[in-house]
Amino acid sequence: MLDHALFAVSAGIAMVSTNLDNLAVLLGLILVMEQRRAIIGFAVAQTLVLTLAMTVALGLNQSGVPFWIGYLGIVPLVFGFRGIWKQYRDAEAQDADSNAAVTSVVTLFLSLSIDSFAVMTPLLADSAPTFRVAALVGAVVAATGLVAVATWGAPRAKSLGPRVVRLDRIAPYIMVCVGLYILFNSPTDVM
Structure with missing residues (x-):
């Protein structure tokens, strides 16, 4: 039982260490949008990452991380450019549809969670079934x-x-930066 607890702690540490960037983004999003939307987006993204990591781990053939995974950086890049375009096109209409906002947040967190996926997949793949549960x-x-x-x-x-005016206007620029970061700091570097 102690082995399982320690394995769960190590998986938790891996999850936290690969999600520090997500924590910063989550904190920033809570500042500029409804807290519920930011938290739901983060929770959905982490659930998808862990589900995908478990699915891949169960069927992994030890071929490693797919070469195309870094291209997921295109997603926040596109959302960021779309947000910038909307800001300049229609300056007074800033409120987006709630579903679109949550989808954008989920997409942002998914694109930032490539490192979590890359860490959790081999951890889960290389573990016995009871240890997989502990890791999850x-x-x-x-x-x-x-x-x-x-x-x-x-x-x-x-x-x-009062000191931070209109932080929501910088969100698209942050998404563009995140997209570029993922594209340049990923397996696409090899290409």
Whole structure:
């Protein structure tokens, strides 16, 4: 039982260490949009990443990470350019549809979670079934902890509100930067 607990802790540490960028983005999104949407987007993205990692781990043929995975950086890049275009096209209409906003947040977190996928997949693939469950529990607890930290920290950061004007206007630029980061700091570097 101690082995399983320690394995869960190590999976949780791996999840936190690969999601520090997501934590920063989650905290920033909580500042500029409805907290519920940001948290739902993060939770859905982490659920998809862990589900995909488990699925790939169960069927992995030890061929490694697919070469095309870095091209997922195109997704936030496109969303970012779309947001910039909308800002200049229609400056007074800033509120987006709630579903589109959550979809954009999920997409952003999915594109930032390539490193989590790359860490969790071999960890799960190289483990016995009971240890896989322990790893998933540790990863879910870690992701929940990240949400708690962002939720706790956001109100403190919101007190800076008068100094930080219209942060929502920089979100598309952040998405463009994230997309470029993923494209340039990934397996696409080999191409």
